[in-house]
Amino acid sequence: MKRMVELIGGLHTPSETIETTRAALGxxxxERVVVEDSPGFVSNQVLLPTINxxxxxxxxxxxxxxxxxxLQSKLAAPRRASQLEE
Incomplete structure (x- = not known):
């Protein structure tokens, strides 16, 4: 199972839903990160150029x-979502 989950709110997703989901995942x-809706997952868009x-x-x-x-294992050091959240 994946350790990290992207929370993607839709145009009409209430902030309470995001916060409830963030708490449940915690x-x-x-690990969780809130991102904007975008084609494909944001993590895939970050990772694929590295793989290529x-x-x-x-x-x-x-x-x-x-x-x-x-090198990939050393350069892609895992971070906690709490370190990334604004």
Whole structure:
């Protein structure tokens, strides 16, 4: 199961719904972040360029897959949603 959940409010989603959902996810020990509605998930839009870059680096033999996976694990340090919330 995913540890992080994107909360995406729609145009008519009351703020109370977002807050209730945020609290429920906190009780489930889920990291959560509130984002605006956008095509695809915001996390996918952030992650996919990194994955594509790694694929090209592998294709060009710039680094081994082991090195790429190691770098990804070190560079994508997990953060708590509380560290990201405004």
């Amino acid at each position: 009780a489930m020990v889920k 870059g790694a694929v090209f680096l592998d294709q060009d033999k710039a680094a081994s897959r082991t090195a790429l996976l190691y």
